[in-house]
Amino acid sequence: MDSQLKGAKLRFPRRLALGAAALSMLAASAFAAPPTAEVNTTGLAVTDTEVVVGQLHSATGTMAISETGSIQAERLAIEQINAAGGILGRQIKVIQEDGASDWPTFAEKSRKLLVNDKVAAVFGCWTSASRKAVLPVFERENGLLYYPTFYEGLEQSKNVVYTGQEATQQILAGLDWVAKEKEAKTYYLLGSDYIWPRTSMKIARKHIETVLGGKVVGEEYYPLGHTQFGSLINKVKLKKPDVVFAAVVGGSNVAFYKQLKAAGVTAEKQTLLTLSVTEDELLGIGGENMAGFYASMKYFQSLDNPNNAAFVEAFKAKYGQDAVIGDVTQAAYLGPWLWKAAVEKAGSFDVDKVVAATPGIELTTAPEGYVKVHENQHLWSKTRIGEVLPNGQFKVVYESDLIEPNPFPKGYQ
Amino acid sequence: MNSTLDRFVGGKQGAIGLAILAALILVVFPLLLDAFRLNMVGKYLTYAFVAVGLVLCWGYGGILSLGQGIFFGLGGYCMAMFLKLEASDPESTKIQSTPGIPDFMDWNQITELPWFWEPFNSFGFTLLAVIAVPVILALVIGVAMFKRRVGDVYFSIVTQAIALILTVLIIGQQGLTGGVNGITDLKTLMGWDIRSDEAKLILYFVNAFLLLGCILIGKFILTSKLGRLLMAMRDKEERVRFCGYDVAAFKIFVFCVGAAFAAIGGAMFTLQVGFMSPSFVGIVPSIEMVIFCAVGGRLSLLGAVYGALLVNFGKTYFSETLPELWLFLMGGLFIAVVMYFPNGLAGLWQSHGQKWLVRLQTKLRKPTPPAPLPRNDKRDDGESKPLAAAEPSKLETSV
Numbered sequence: 127m128d129s130q131l132k133g134a135k136l137r138f139p140r141r142l143a144l145g146a147a148a149l150s151m152l153a154a155s156a157f158a159a160p161p162t163a164e165v166n167t168t169g170l171a172v173t174d175t176e177v178v179v180g181q182l183h184s185a186t187g188t189m190a191i192s193e194t195g196s197i198q199a200e201r202l203a204i205e206q207i208n209a210a211g212g213i214l215g216r217q218i219k220v221i222q223e224d225g226a227s228d229w230p231t232f233a234e235k236s237r238k239l240l241v242n243d244k245v246a247a248v249f250g251c252w253t254s255a256s257r258k259a260v261l262p263v264f265e266r267e268n269g270l271l272y273y274p275t276f277y278e279g280l281e282q283s284k285n286v287v288y289t290g291q292e293a294t295q296q297i298l299a300g301l302d303w304v305a306k307e308k309e310a311k312t313y314y315l316l317g318s319d320y321i322w323p324r325t326s327m328k329i330a331r332k333h334i335e336t337v338l339g340g341k342v343v344g345e346e347y348y349p350l351g352h353t354q355f356g357s358l359i360n361k362v363k364l365k366k367p368d369v370v371f372a373a374v375v376g377g378s379n380v381a382f383y384k385q386l387k388a389a390g391v392t393a394e395k396q397t398l399l400t401l402s403v404t405e406d407e408l409l410g411i412g413g414e415n416m417a418g419f420y421a422s423m424k425y426f427q428s429l430d431n432p433n434n435a436a437f438v439e440a441f442k443a444k445y446g447q448d449a450v451i452g453d454v455t456q457a458a459y460l461g462p463w464l465w466k467a468a469v470e471k472a473g474s475f476d477v478d479k480v481v482a483a484t485p486g487i488e489l490t491t492a493p494e495g496y497v498k499v500h501e502n503q504h505l506w507s508k509t510r511i512g513e514v515l516p517n518g519q520f521k522v523v524y525e526s527d528l529i530e531p532n533p534f535p536k537g538y539q
Numbered sequence: 540m541n542s543t544l545d546r547f548v549g550g551k552q553g554a555i556g557l558a559i560l561a562a563l564i565l566v567v568f569p570l571l572l573d574a575f576r577l578n579m580v581g582k583y584l585t586y587a588f589v590a591v592g593l594v595l596c597w598g599y600g601g602i603l604s605l606g607q608g609i610f611f612g613l614g615g616y617c618m619a620m621f622l623k624l625e626a627s628d629p630e631s632t633k634i635q636s637t638p639g640i641p642d643f644m645d646w647n648q649i650t651e652l653p654w655f656w657e658p659f660n661s662f663g664f665t666l667l668a669v670i671a672v673p674v675i676l677a678l679v680i681g682v683a684m685f686k687r688r689v690g691d692v693y694f695s696i697v698t699q700a701i702a703l704i705l706t707v708l709i710i711g712q713q714g715l716t717g718g719v720n721g722i723t724d725l726k727t728l729m730g731w732d733i734r735s736d737e738a739k740l741i742l743y744f745v746n747a748f749l750l751l752g753c754i755l756i757g758k759f760i761l762t763s764k765l766g767r768l769l770m771a772m773r774d775k776e777e778r779v780r781f782c783g784y785d786v787a788a789f790k791i792f793v794f795c796v797g798a799a800f801a802a803i804g805g806a807m808f809t810l811q812v813g814f815m816s817p818s819f820v821g822i823v824p825s826i827e828m829v830i831f832c833a834v835g836g837r838l839s840l841l842g843a844v845y846g847a848l849l850v851n852f853g854k855t856y857f858s859e860t861l862p863e864l865w866l867f868l869m870g871g872l873f874i875a876v877v878m879y880f881p882n883g884l885a886g887l888w889q890s891h892g893q894k895w896l897v898r899l900q901t902k903l904r905k906p907t908p909p910a911p912l913p914r915n916d917k918r919d920d921g922e923s924k925p926l927a928a929a930e931p932s933k934l935e936t937s938v
Contacts (some may be wrong), residue, residue: 186865186866230819231720238859255816258814261724262813289610320713321643321718
């Protein structure tokens with residue numbers, strides 16, 4: 127009202143100019159950013175210029191070393207999206223919370239992000255335990271979580287998009303490859319004692335015994351943080367399995383591979399395929415201690431394609447030339463991009479609409495190549511076998527076709 | 540009648556302190572905080588149960604238990620088992636190979652509910668077990684240790700070892716316990732959805748009343764003859780023994796009371812947070828619980844509550860505002876408390892706050908009696924009224 131009255135007193139040319147300016151501004155905003163009332167009907171933290179998302183990883187505690195890569199990759203993706211104009215004309219603002227490697231803290235912080243901050247999406251969690259702790263919160267508050275880690279499957283929530291591989295994707299391709307290339311018949315299964323290795327080995331055993339016609343000659347689990355693998359190494363030497371299939375995690379990894387090498391169990395004498403060593407872990411283990419062993423992952427830093435070259439360059443430019451990128455880091459990088467694609471497809475930030483738009487989203491710019499979201503909100507992805515090089519990188523020796531995600535594998539439960 | 544009441548609240552001083560605390564958690568917090576923050580305060584208050592128990596054991600009994608997480612965890616697990624069974628009805632678990640058992644059992648190829656889970660189908664049994672299981676364990680530990688006169692630092696170390704053993708056991712037996720993930724995804728309590736905001740509010744008040752109840756029990760114990768014996772034991776155990784008292788029995792008793800308090804806290808934690816995991820059982824959380832008690836002041840039941848609130852509030856606040864730096868700030872807070880206020884918040888209150896309160900009282904009284912102050916204590920009836928009138932204003936100023 128006020129501005130109209132003032133405008134009426136102005137002389138004609140200025141009024142025209144003002145009117146034209148107002149019109150052009152209106153038009154610009156209509157093209158760049160649809161009105162907030164339209165894209166946000168559920169009271170999320172979205173303004174005309176900004177959309178708030180949450181980031182929930184462990185910046186402190188024992189998991190910090192693993193989760194830092196994910197934090198960095200998500201930040202990088204968000205910066206790149208912002209630099210390219212944001213989402214629906216809005217810049218992404220991040221609220222970072224620290225889960226502190228403590229599961230109840232994760233639950234508390236996820237509630238804070240969803241209830242107090244009303245974030246439109248959360249990128250976060252790493253361990254299964256932290257995901258299990260926040261899952262009821264996300265389901266109850268109808269939040270949206272992008273979870274980056276390869277994990278055991280047996281879960282499918284409409285409030286979670288799983289950007290890492292579930293167990294069958296990672297395991298079956300790896301076992302098929304080793305059975306064919308190395309003519310493996312006998313397998314020794316080995317893991318840290320918690321749900322992911324146990325479920326993975328359950329699937330592996332079924333596949334080895336029923337599909338590959340092989341034999342499992344040993345299956346053992348060690349507590350998290352275990353560092354004495356002498357007796358295990360003796361058993362491996364005694365049984366001489368064609369393949370040691372390992373899912374040892376965290377600090378145990380360093381002790382395990384160093385002791386293997388010290389005991390003379392090296393790649394010349396023993397084939398070993400692991401599910402749990404990425405470039406990040408190799409930093410701690412040392413490439414020379416593992417050279418010649420294999421890892422089954424969907425992504426290696428050394429993947430040779432233009433997407434990955436650009437990603438690695440941007441990552442190193444931001445976080446230093448010595449930065450390494452592991453499987454989970456790349457999966458975390460996909461999160462914001464998948465969310466962007468889904469929001470733009472839905473034309474809305476509303477969680478229900480984004481979820482509805484999510485299946486079928488394709489990402490041709492992914493560093494790992496091409497991914498597509500399945501109805502079960504896991505990704506179609508390829509599995510690669512990498513051979514450890516002494517410099518802490520992997521040489522990709524095999525690449526599968528796109529594998530369908532199957533978190534509840536029939537016949538493997 | 541009056542004297543019993545006095546013993547429960549611990550005299551006029553105690554009554555005022557208790558009233559302030561009750562007003563704070565029953566009125567001020569619910570009025571000022573939204574549902575989310577109130578639920579968080581509810582969570583902090585569950586740790587206060589442990590801290591109150593530690594004041595009895597450590598501050599007055601001289602028994603420094605570095606394994607209170609054991610009892611907190613056991614209480615919490617008992618409650619979680621009941622809630623998990625209720626959440627795992629055959630209908631909602633029909634995608635499993637064996638419907639009707641908790642999901643983590645199904646993942647671990649368990650096809651039948653283990654025998655020790657069976658009784659947790661009953662709510663009555665669960666309520667009993669929440670207290671009984673930890674207390675029986677505390678009794679066993681107590682008898683084994685105190686009857687043999689194991690005390691001091693050896694006792695602390697053994698409690699740590701038990702906390703570690705229990706953690707390893709829970710994580711290792713993941714098919715039976717949920718392993719490192721814990722027991723998650725708890726939904727209803729006898730058909731009542733515990734995840735809704737109204738339920739959280741009700742649980743908050745249940746929790747608050749239980750806590751006040753525990754504090755009253757604690758005060759009753761401390762003002763009784765038993766309390767005096769505990770202090771005597773703490774200061775010179777031999778002397779009490781030579782007087783003919785069975786020292787071990789008192790120690791076992793107070794240790795069991797501490798365990799029972801911790802267990803109630805654990806059960807309330809499960810109800811309010813919606814899951815239980817081995818990360819509350821181990822050494823680190825157990826030591827944290829001692830820190831709550833130390834910050835609050837190990838000689839003050841009320842101080843312990845403030846300690847638990849302050850430390851946890853600090854944790855949340857610092858970690859929200861400075862996610863990268865907050866651990867250093869918490870470390871700084873603990874160092875400051877140990878260096879400058881060895882008796883914690885309660886000590887600070889006694890050395891500074893009370894003086895100030897006395898000054899305030901004298902200021903308030905001055906206008907009414909023209910006579911000089913020192914004779915105050917002789918006039919009983921005339922004195923009680925102005926004091927009572929002064930109380931509400933004191934209440935406000937202290938809050």
